[in-house]
Amino acid sequence: MAIPGNFLSAAAESMDPTYSGWRVRLNCTLLSGTGGRNGPKCLTVRSVSAGETQAETVSGYPILAGQTYQVFADTASATEVERIGLEWLAFNGTPVAPVLWSLPTAAASASWHRVGVAGVAPAGANRVRIVLSSTASAGAVSHLWENVYLGTPFRTVGNLFSFNTETPEIDASAWTAGANTTCARQAPIGIWAVDWYWAGAHVLALTATGAGTASVTTVESPAVTPGTEYLAYLYLSPPTTGSSAWVELRFYDGAAVQLSATRSTLAPASTGYQRQRVSAVAPAGAVTCRLAAGIDSATAGQVMRIEQAVVKAMPALQAGSVVPYADASFEQGIAGWAKTAGVATIARSTPWGSVALDGAYALTVTSSMATASTIRSARFPLPAGAGGLGFRMQFAESVAAGGWTVTRGIRWYDAANVDLGLTATSGGAAPAPGWWLLSTDQTAPAGATQAAVELTLTATATSSVINLDNVALWQALPLLTTVVQEASASVTVTLRELTVGDVISVYRVTPDGARTLVRGPSGLLDGTVAVTSDLMIIEDAEAPLLVPVYYRVETVSSGGAVTTRISGTVTVPHADINLVWLRDPGSPQRNMRVMVKAPPNWQRPVERGVYRVAGRRNSVVHSDVLGGLEGDLVIWTRDDDERKALHSLLDPGHVLLWQAAPGMGVDDMYVSVGQPTESRVGGPATEQWREWTLPLTEQDTPATVGISGSSGRTWQDILTEFATWDALQSVYDTWEDVFLDRRRE
Missing domain, CATH: 2.60.120.260 (Galactose-binding domain-like)
Structure with a gap:
């Protein structure tokens, strides 16, 4: 399974079908190994002689100086510890700084385990290369690698903490030790699921310097809102199963005076990593919060490790529930x-x-x-x-x-x-x-x-x-409601009390009984999409104009049980028959109405061969099926805002939905727009009207196009990641790119 957002190709990530994205750097040969966990293959780095061995990516990957990047990989060796590094390069491939290495793992392990590191690209760097390293005791010693990621840091959606507080992949500076405590980074053997990307390389270790309580607290104190419920959690790895290990959510006023502290104590089942949660409502006067973790009644030298610190607004177990x-x-x-x-x-x-x-x-x-x-x-x-x-x-x-x-x-x-x-x-x-x-x-x-x-x-x-x-x-609200949004000519479909894990189909049904699948974030909701929340809100921006429709929802449980819901009938209004809608199914924020000057005169292209036989009147014709409709739609934009909006709609080159009022002789149609022509309509130079000729070619419904959204990304996530709004200018081209996290290449 490809790692989301990976700069590496699928082959360089998984070593399948081969390791062509990697090459020898020092004292080794490379072979294709078996037994991988991200596909069947892995990379075998075999030492030539005793000493350090290194392999590296063939390519240097484009980056931006000043931005944070993360690398991790899964690795295995029964005899060697390992480390992974980032080599920062100038445009010509020359290193601009020493390799940024992870800590060597604390021990060797034949089980697949995670190594990784993160850091800020230094000035002058515009490319980066990954380096894999281990030290062999002799020649012909093998070390296995795969599941390699390079990219922007993986962060928990909605986390109020920055990346370095969430996980100490950069350093331990985001935490401060309490009395009787020291804290530092470690790289123990961390065995995590192959598709768990938020933890597992470096962890924070707090060590008791004497008998008593040992604790650490976040340096960072993100803003909170009084009266809002917050959820916090940490992975805790206590020194013994008898340890009194805890996590505490603390709220502070504007003068940094602590107003409250809510503690949640782990009942450890082992000394491995166990996620402990704590929740609380921010009290009146609360301005910021911090997270603390510790062990009570520790003995000198005892170590507790922590990983993935998260504080976020509490997501409801059930939409609308009043139970904290x-x-x-x-x-x-x-x-x-x-x-x-x-x-x-x-x-x-x-x-x-x-x-x-x-x-x-x-x-x-x-x-x-x-x-x-x-x-x-x-x-x-x-x-x-x-x-x-x-x-x-x-x-x-x-x-x-x-x-x-x-x-x-x-x-x-x-x-x-x-x-x-x-x-x-x-x-x-x-x-x-x-x-x-x-x-x-x-x-x-x-x-x-x-x-x-x-x-x-x-x-x-x-x-x-x-x-x-x-x-x-x-x-108790209706399980299915539909509300027409007149301004956007769309229908908001709200589904409540869904069962997480079911798969869902949503149909729009017209008076003739025809069913059309409705679009969701990952494409058409066709019975292959899993329910991830008990509440689902669908913005149907492809509903027909002036046609009564209702919605049919079918969910199927893991056991095969089918549940059906039927909505009431709604109609999307359309007041002016001279206007049509042009819609981007994947980016409905671009949708707009335009005025029609002239509808297309349609043609249907066809591929055929005509053979004229000597001495015969009629030709022999071999013809393919007729193609879809093609023609030029002529429209007007009436001011600069409409003109700019149309450019924004056309810029990505997506398949569009063209909708006209019923009775105009045109069915709703998905079209591809060819080279448009923008002309002035005459009058003074200040005239804002423009005449556009849009060459249209009929297309099939884009089934796999999902509605663009943030996937849970919020403005708080952006503010947590970037120190100022100005810092966004070197990373994103538009505010839409910011919201959708589409960074410059």
């Missing part, structure tokens, strides 16, 4: 949950990763007796005007021992915390085995401003255990 993450996923404890009746005990599951649907923990309910117990969450504020509205409560359960019946309910409260009563289902058996989603729909009583989730769990056998996770409570 701490109460929904139990990553840092039982949060606001309590037992209100019965003998059961409640606790966060342990150890890390033993049972969970989201994250690494669940709420474990244990009953020593076959009897009923009631557990209740904290109170959560509801949207304004909640009284009389329908709400849906949902949670996941997994029976671990014995048996259970479950009564699902919501307890309502007013603004003065007065209990307005419980609305609940009747009891039902908890299904098993595995994880199951249970839900209930209830109506909020008049005056309700808060709600709590309340579950009555009845054990049907002694020593029964049930795990709960992914608790959500949200206003």
Whole structure:
């Protein structure tokens, strides 16, 4: 599988079918090896004699001085440690600085493991070469390499921290040691999945200098918004399974005074890397935040390693849910949950990763007796005007021992915390085995401003255990809504409560029953696209004008179960029949209306051979099928803004959708535009009208063109990566390129 954004070719990355992108640099021969993890092949670097061996890329790859670049690779050797480096080159191939080397790995390993480094290209550098290095004890010693990446740094989307805080591939300067602690980079053997690109080379190691607490804190303190919920996480590798290792999210005011700290303690299942999460709402007055990590009751010399530090605005487990993450996923404890009746005990599951649907923990309910117990969450504020509205409560359960019946309910409260009563289902058996989603729909009583989730769990056998996770409570909205956007002549299709992992098809259906697939970010939503969120918003900018349509949505689960949703009918308006739409299916932000002067006079080209036979009146003709329509569309732009917009639409040379009002004798048509002609229409030099002749050639629907978007990229991601807005000018040509992360070559 090709690594996204890799400067290297697929062959140079995976060594398949051969290692043609690599050459000898020092004391080695190169061979094609087997047993790769990114394809069947790998690169074997075999020493000629004892001493350092080096291989390098044949090419130097274009870069920009002052920008940060990352390299990593997977490697294996039972006898040698290794390192990887970046050699910065001038335009003529001359090195402009010493090779930027990673730290040598801490030990040799015959298992595939990750090495890497990152750095800022120095002044004068406009190309870079990758260098692979190891030191052999004798001749004919082999070292294996593959899955090599070179490019801009991999960062977690939405992370408020910069790259060097997220992962110490450059240095350890983004962290500061607390009392009783030193911190530095290390390169231990990191065995990560072949397609996990966000961690695994250098890690940050904090070492206790004496007995007691050892901790580190980020130097960087990104801005936060009071009242917003944030999620933070780190990979922690504790020194022992008995270690009290933790991560802490801290909020500060404008004077850098700490306002709050929320800690989440790891229940380690091993001394390997385990992601520990913590969440909290930024308190009133909060301006910035920091992340801290540490171990309590450490002994002198103990080392804890950390990797991939992330803080970001909390993504909802369920769109619209009022349940905070701490109460929904139990990553840092039982949060606001309590037992209100019965003998059961409640606790966060342990150890890390033993049972969970989201994250690494669940709420474990244990009953020593076959009897009923009631557990209740904290109170959560509801949207304004909640009284009389329908709400849906949902949670996941997994029976671990014995048996259970479950009564699902919501307890309502007013603004003065007065209990307005419980609305609940009747009891039902908890299904098993595995994880199951249970839900209930209830109506909020008049005056309700808060709600709590309340579950009555009845054990049907002694020593029964049930795990709960992914608790959500949200206003129950329609599963499928459609809204016409008149300004853009499009339809917004909103899908709610989808199942992540299902595959989805979305059709637009016209009155004659014809179904047309609707476009999504990766192309037509044709049943091959997986659902990645419970909420999906589709902007259908290819809906026909003045034609009633409805939408049919089909989802298929991993088990083959098909679910169908049907929308109401909507019609895209179109007021002026003299105007037509020209649309770029992949970049709807370029779409525009133009005025038609003259429609095309169509031709249909055909390839044929005409053979005139001597002595015969009629020729013998061999003809191919007639081609699609071809003709010249003549349009006007009426001001400079329209003229510039049309240039922007035509510049990429994409297939366009031409739409005219029904009744004009032209069906909606995908077209390729040939060499356009832009002419003045007469009058003074200041006249802004222009006449355009657009040569059109009919095309098939571009099935694989996805709607351009940020894929989750936000302006905060850009501000985190670049110190100033001015710094963008040397990297991007337009603001659209900034948003879509299309960098100059």
